[in-house]
Amino acid sequence: MHTPTKSLPEQIFSLNEHNDVLFEKLSLELFRMHAKQNEPYGQFVRLLGRTPENVRSIKEIPFMPISFFKHHLVGTFSAPPEAVFLSSGTTGMERSHHHVAHLSVYNTSLETCFNQFFGKPNEYCILALLPSYLERSNSSLVYMTQRLMKKSGHADNGFYLDRLTALSKVLNKNAKNGVKTLLIGVTFALLDLAEKHPQELKNCTILETGGMKGRRREMPREEVHGILRSAFGLEKIASEYGMTELLSQGYSLGDGIFRTPPWMRVYVREATDPLNVFERGKGALNVIDLANMHSCPFIATQDLAHIHQDHSFEVLGRMDDAEVRGCNLMVSS
Secondary structure, three states: OOOOOOOHHHHHHOOOOOOHHHHHHHHHHHHHHHHHHOHHHHHHHHHOOOOOOOOOOHHHOOOEEOOHHHHOOOOOOOOOOOEEEEOOOOOOOOOOEEEEOOHHHHHHHHHHHHHHHHOOHHHOEEEEEOOOOOOOOOOHHHHHHHHHHHHHOOOOOEEOOOOHHHHHHHHHHHHHHOOOEEEEEOHHHHHHHHHHOOOOOOOEEEEEOOOOOOOOOOOOHHHHHHHHHHHHOOOOOEEEEOOOOOOOOEEEOOOOOEEOOOOEEEEEEOOOOOOOEEOOEEEEEEEEEOOOOOOOOEEEEEEEEEEOOOOOEEEEEEOOOOOOOOOOOOOOO
């Protein structure tokens, strides 16, 4: 009996974390496609002397500097993209543009990943300390949160930035009624809430996404989480590792150690030799995100990281010449 061949997205999102052979096969397939069809990435690859023919293993795939998203239209497109996400940045900063060919791919990535780490969205009341969709319709984080709210369907779901008193009342009601709650927020807003409305939160997960944006002094993540745990009576604070240029997220459930879905893997490179890439240890962070199948799956970020034996990682800070991103939370090494 003939078995229908799975589409590329189906193969990517059916990966499991132990399937190294298929992950490498899909990575090489996408590398060859992007080297030929994605002009900014293809030109970068050719300047390095790499070709679809002479790259035979995942270790030989070049990682494109993340800054390309600021200066080029990155991707392979047979039709106009369905969305363009912009990095938040700060005043006067040049922003990254991530052209998303198919929102269905992003939706599958974020929902499958969320289910893996937190369970189904319809189990939660989802509250956000983020700008609303009307204010930031081009934000991938706002889109992600709105998508999860739609899947949740809870009556109190909403964006509560600059409405801390109203948010506090919903949190208090949910705690009393035993409603499972997810509070997603940028760091400065969560700290504002902790100062103005400290309260014991039950059945609540706080997910901080980084982001001081000049509103407060930069703090190590451990200090931020200590303040939030104390203010809300929680044992752990969860964190997201995501960015405009990626269609997948890594999550920490409270230990400062991030883990990724099976179609996303992290590596480190030497700062002085960007082509020297390792699966373990400390260095500048490289990401393969197979969900970026139409933009660029191979990204050299400006973050510093420590990757552990089990592929989990800690973010140690930013490279010295890296710009401060609008949603970046500086952390200590």
